[in-house]
Amino acid sequence: MCALIAQRGIRAERISLFASERGAGTKINVNGTELRVAELSAEAFGAVDYALFSAGGHRSREFVPIAARAGAVAIDNSSIFRLDDDVPLVIPEINPQDARGHRGIIANPNCSTIIMNLVVWPLHRVNPVQRIVVSTYQAASGAGAAAMDELRSQTADVLAGRPATPRVFPYQIAFNLFAHDSPVGRDGYNAEERKMIDETRKIFHEPQLAVSATCVRVPVMRAHSESVNVTFARPISPGEVRDILHSAPGVEVIDDVDAGRFPMPLDAAGRDNCLVGRIRADLSQPEGRGIDMFVCGDQLRKGAALNALQILELVSAR
Amino acid sequence: MCALIAQRGIRAERISLFASERGAGTKINVNGTELRVAELSAEAFGAVDYALFSAGGHRSREFVPIAARAGAVAIDNSSIFRLDDDVPLVIPEINPQDARGHRGIIANPNCSTIIMNLVVWPLHRVNPVQRIVVSTYQAASGAGAAAMDELRSQTADVLAGRPATPRVFPYQIAFNLFAHDSPVGRDGYNAEERKMIDETRKIFHEPQLAVSATCVRVPVMRAHSESVNVTFARPISPGEVRDILHSAPGVEVIDDVDAGRFPMPLDAAGRDNCLVGRIRADLSQPEGRGIDMFVCGDQLRKGAALNALQILELVSAR
Numbered sequence: 341m342c343a344l345i346a347q348r349g350i351r352a353e354r355i356s357l358f359a360s361e362r363g364a365g366t367k368i369n370v371n372g373t374e375l376r377v378a379e380l381s382a383e384a385f386g387a388v389d390y391a392l393f394s395a396g397g398h399r400s401r402e403f404v405p406i407a408a409r410a411g412a413v414a415i416d417n418s419s420i421f422r423l424d425d426d427v428p429l430v431i432p433e434i435n436p437q438d439a440r441g442h443r444g445i446i447a448n449p450n451c452s453t454i455i456m457n458l459v460v461w462p463l464h465r466v467n468p469v470q471r472i473v474v475s476t477y478q479a480a481s482g483a484g485a486a487a488m489d490e491l492r493s494q495t496a497d498v499l500a501g502r503p504a505t506p507r508v509f510p511y512q513i514a515f516n517l518f519a520h521d522s523p524v525g526r527d528g529y530n531a532e533e534r535k536m537i538d539e540t541r542k543i544f545h546e547p548q549l550a551v552s553a554t555c556v557r558v559p560v561m562r563a564h565s566e567s568v569n570v571t572f573a574r575p576i577s578p579g580e581v582r583d584i585l586h587s588a589p590g591v592e593v594i595d596d597v598d599a600g601r602f603p604m605p606l607d608a609a610g611r612d613n614c615l616v617g618r619i620r621a622d623l624s625q626p627e628g629r630g631i632d633m634f635v636c637g638d639q640l641r642k643g644a645a646l647n648a649l650q651i652l653e654l655v656s657a658r
Numbered sequence: 659m660c661a662l663i664a665q666r667g668i669r670a671e672r673i674s675l676f677a678s679e680r681g682a683g684t685k686i687n688v689n690g691t692e693l694r695v696a697e698l699s700a701e702a703f704g705a706v707d708y709a710l711f712s713a714g715g716h717r718s719r720e721f722v723p724i725a726a727r728a729g730a731v732a733i734d735n736s737s738i739f740r741l742d743d744d745v746p747l748v749i750p751e752i753n754p755q756d757a758r759g760h761r762g763i764i765a766n767p768n769c770s771t772i773i774m775n776l777v778v779w780p781l782h783r784v785n786p787v788q789r790i791v792v793s794t795y796q797a798a799s800g801a802g803a804a805a806m807d808e809l810r811s812q813t814a815d816v817l818a819g820r821p822a823t824p825r826v827f828p829y830q831i832a833f834n835l836f837a838h839d840s841p842v843g844r845d846g847y848n849a850e851e852r853k854m855i856d857e858t859r860k861i862f863h864e865p866q867l868a869v870s871a872t873c874v875r876v877p878v879m880r881a882h883s884e885s886v887n888v889t890f891a892r893p894i895s896p897g898e899v900r901d902i903l904h905s906a907p908g909v910e911v912i913d914d915v916d917a918g919r920f921p922m923p924l925d926a927a928g929r930d931n932c933l934v935g936r937i938r939a940d941l942s943q944p945e946g947r948g949i950d951m952f953v954c955g956d957q958l959r960k961g962a963a964l965n966a967l968q969i970l971e972l973v974s975a976r
Contacts, residue, residue: 471942472942475793475885477874477876491833492817495813495817499810499813499814499817510918511922511924512924515877515878515924516878516922516923517883518920518922519918519935519952521918524915524918528896528915528936528937528938528950529938537941550941550942550944551941551942552940552942552943552948552950554887554936554952556795556885558795558835558876559833559876559877559878560833560834560835560876561833565835565874567872567874567885569791569870569872578846597842597846600828600837600839602837604829604835604836605834606829606833606834617837618837619846620845620847621845622791622870623845623847623855623868624789624790624791624868624869625870630870632846632870634837
């Protein structure tokens with residue numbers, strides 16, 4: 341977040357950093373200036389215009405409403421308020437107009453949702469989407485810095501023939517994969533899958549949109565990947581999809597069959613754009629209404645910090 | 659293959675091992691007996707009843723017909739003959755009757771195909787499958803022992819901050835993933851995906867079966883995983899699916915929502931059975947005809963050597 345703040349030209353003297361008691365006192369370099377992290381309290385928001393929250397659901401539930409009441413616009417990375425009727429859920433490339441109606445809180449969508457929606461939305465505008473079947477390949481970064489450390493240290497343990505001890509993740513992540521470790525509901529879908537379904541419906545303003553999602557954690561450090569199968573209302577060709585996505589904001593088409601170049605998480609990591617490729621007519625839909633795609637996006641950038649900053653720029657520009 | 663031969667009680671004195679000039683002379687321990695590998699030649703098959711081929715398409719193309727002409731039954735692991743009309747493509751749990759019609763050659767299906775078919779077929783028998791959308795998470799083992807070594811050594815390089823040099827795979831496999839590295843056809847599908855489509859149709863005797871596949875290589879050592887979305891002719895419940903799969907041969911249901919236990923490649927590695935879980939009603943098909951599942955199977959066992967040996971047992975039992 342701090343790195344992106346610097347990149348996007350927000351001056352350090354306009355930034356105040358807050359953390360819990362444990363994190364307070366740390367110094368963080370923002371664009372060449374050392375900023376001291378203060379302890380977050382209910383009184384913190386007096387002079388704050390825009391409050392970016394990225395400290396987990398627990399903290400957001402307590403402090404986001406306080407920030408909003410104090411007159412700040414809270415842009416929240418947690419999932420707590422995303423489905424609230426009076427909280428806009430915004431991807432600036434898709435539904436910037438929703439941000440206008442905010443009452444002090446704007447929610448930043450789930451990372452897998454953002455990455456998928458960036459490529460599906462421009463197509464939906466041209467040819468309405470009838471159904472999405474998505475399977476994800478989610479990086480360790482989605483579970484935080486400690487999870488990335490665990491992937492590194494566990495992998496070293498396995499290579500050295502030592503036992504792999506899961507601490508952050510419930511199971512061994514080194515050279516293994518498993519169903520996304522969020523709670524599973526009575527319908528068998530885990531929370532991450534429900535987010536992809538429910539948030540896509542809200543962002544698209546299509547409350548009945550048919551989406552099925554399977555979310556899987558893989559031993560990749562950073563950047564999520566998604567295999568996306570889309571059924572459209574009318575026939576659509578891979579060439580048409582490629583043309584639409586070539587001019588879609590935040591999207592980069594990497595789809596070179598001759599060179600064998602397609603999106604990879606390693607290439608998406610550290611980049612603002614989401615990469616899309618393997619665009620092909622779904623052979624299981626002979627009427628030509630199906631498209632298969634593979635998308636990779638940096639879960640920490642467009643999937644989180646970048647989208648939050650874009651929301652900030654959107655509302656502060658008014 | 660040799661380990662499974664021993665496990666399944668085939669006596670070492672009944673086995674002859676062959677390899678190319680380079681591999682000839684090696685000694686391999688089969689069930690406590692050291693066997694010397696001889697060089698493969700056109701004259702090798704005189705005393706051979708059953709010839710198991712697992713040395714790549716090039717070798718199979720040359721020697722499988724020679725073996726068959728010499729009176730042996732060739733059971734071939736390569737993809738060369740799989741779609742030939744006069745070559746049965748057999749998964750013993752599914753279409754054992756097809757093996758009967760062989761003319762000296764029986765093909766062993768692609769590993770991803772076998773793993774998917776084992777769980778889809780028992781359902782198809784009860785409620786015809788109308789469409790399959792599958793995304794795979796394929797282990798390094800599928801590209802051979804050198805690929806597994808590359809995953810290990812590249813991972814060690816990345817952890818040590820050294821550059822990762824791809825040799826076996828076209829791209830870095832350590833902490834990364836990419837589209838399956840088989841040739842991509844004019845329709846945009848790669849060869850692995852076409853195998854899953856074409857071979858499933860042949861094994862199921864459903865030449866029009868609608869299948870879309872996306873095949874992805876992931877940094878897992880051994881055992882493939884697959885996210886499988888199936889549309890049936892009639893409504894079907896997750897409970898019904900679980901009941902059918904509980905009694906399906908070669909399949910083990912691991913689907914404990916309370917304990918968070920679902921199939922993982924680490925658990926499937928070294929096991930004969932394929933693991934299936936995350937069985938749930940596909941929310942994108944409100945009429946109740948969709949099921950989502952997650953399957954893991956040892957690509958070297960049921961995906962290759964085990965299935966070949968089961969074919970051998972099937973035809974030799976007559």
